[in-house]
Amino acid sequence: MTHEPVDWELARRVATRVAGEELLSRSYLGDSLHEDFARFTPLAEELVAAETGLISNEGSARARVIDRAGWIDANIRAFRRLLRPVLAESVGTNAASRITRKIAAAELGAVLGWMSRRVLGQYDLLLAEDEDRDEQDLVYYVGPNIMSIEKKFAFDPKQFRLWLALHELTHRSQFTGVPWLRPRFLDLVNQMLDEVDPDPARLKQGLQDFIKLRRAGRDPIAEGGVAQLFASERQRELLDCVGGMMSLVEGHGDVTMSRAATGHVPHAARFHRVMHERRNGATGVARVMQKLMGIEAKLAQYQAGEEFIAAIESERGSRAVDVIWRDPDHLPSMVEIRDPSAWMQRVPAA
Numbered sequence: 001m002t003h004e005p006v007d008w009e010l011a012r013r014v015a016t017r018v019a020g021e022e023l024l025s026r027s028y029l030g031d032s033l034h035e036d037f038a039r040f041t042p043l044a045e046e047l048v049a050a051e052t053g054l055i056s057n058e059g060s061a062r063a064r065v066i067d068r069a070g071w072i073d074a075n076i077r078a079f080r081r082l083l084r085p086v087l088a089e090s091v092g093t094n095a096a097s098r099i100t101r102k103i104a105a106a107e108l109g110a111v112l113g114w115m116s117r118r119v120l121g122q123y124d125l126l127l128a129e130d131e132d133r134d135e136q137d138l139v140y141y142v143g144p145n146i147m148s149i150e151k152k153f154a155f156d157p158k159q160f161r162l163w164l165a166l167h168e169l170t171h172r173s174q175f176t177g178v179p180w181l182r183p184r185f186l187d188l189v190n191q192m193l194d195e196v197d198p199d200p201a202r203l204k205q206g207l208q209d210f211i212k213l214r215r216a217g218r219d220p221i222a223e224g225g226v227a228q229l230f231a232s233e234r235q236r237e238l239l240d241c242v243g244g245m246m247s248l249v250e251g252h253g254d255v256t257m258s259r260a261a262t263g264h265v266p267h268a269a270r271f272h273r274v275m276h277e278r279r280n281g282a283t284g285v286a287r288v289m290q291k292l293m294g295i296e297a298k299l300a301q302y303q304a305g306e307e308f309i310a311a312i313e314s315e316r317g318s319r320a321v322d323v324i325w326r327d328p329d330h331l332p333s334m335v336e337i338r339d340p341s342a343w344m345q346r347v348p349a350a
Contacts, residue, residue, distance in 0.1 A: 022068070052252075081126045123172045155274075166265075180328045
């Protein structure tokens with residue numbers, strides 16, 4: 001008999017409790033979210049295609065406005081799709097295994113609940129052949145968080161919503177317009193899952209590294225959170241590959257969003273500045289969570305992605321990034337993201 005390694009229902013209960021509610025979204029103002037994103041999603045898709053030349057192979061994008069609980073449910077479904085190879089293996093049913101399942105559920109629920117309070121939009125890139133097509137390949141907008149941000153910073157709602165749509169539709173155009181990108185990403189993730197091994201020796205070494213770095217006056221989790229600290233050499237190689245890809249994808253997303261917004265979102269520069277400060281200005285518990293989860297390192301990687309694109313464009317002209325979409329071997333590593341000249345020496349111009 002197969003037993004899942006995570007108590008998903010418990011994870012959901014913990015996550016929704018941590019998420020809390022944004023009462024503003026229950027007001028009549030919440031209705032405008034559905035109308036606006038139904039209109040702005042196809043417009044954003046059109047503007048992104050014109051800016052990047054990337055056309056989705058999956059048809060027109062579909063928007064769905066959800067609350068925090070809906071975002072949690074969507075991500076639990078994504079985790080279950082991702083972990084199917086693991087779920088196919090038998091998991092013990094003794095007392096220790098049941099306790100482990102509950103601990104994993106509580107940890108996952110806490111992380112999802114915390115993130116559900118901050119995320120504004122997300123493209124669902126994990127697909128499953130045997131699941132309802134209408135529940136996949138969706139662009140999600142987390143209504144309560146969007147309305148909260150608009151109120152807090154006095155953003156023009158329609159401009160801000162189109163600006164958000166541009167970012168999410170750029171990601172969809174990347175993963176559905178570049179035939180090899182989604183399979184490459186999933187292959188890297190599956191390789192990392194294959195490397196999961198709670199080796200006591202590795203955990204011991206990680207603790208020793210933690211102590212050594214602290215004594216040297218360095219932050220042990222600055223490079224990528226707890227996962228990087230306890231990763232094996234092979235896992236670190238894979239994390240570097242994923243980091244390079246996501247740094248490029250996010251950097252390209254931000255660059256495309258800014259350019260596609262020209263003439264359509266007059267307040268785009270302010271949105272970019274305020275949201276950048278929000279991402280990098282976390283304090284207290286939020287700062288601790290970002291460090292532990294490696295989010296601070298990821299934000300630095302995303303900034304590096306923007307700088308990488310700026311560097312190669314200054315040398316090769318606008319849309320120099322297009323050559324990357326032609327061949328998976330052209331993907332930059334994290335080292336090359338930080339050293340664009342090394343990538344340009346390896347990859348010829350289009």
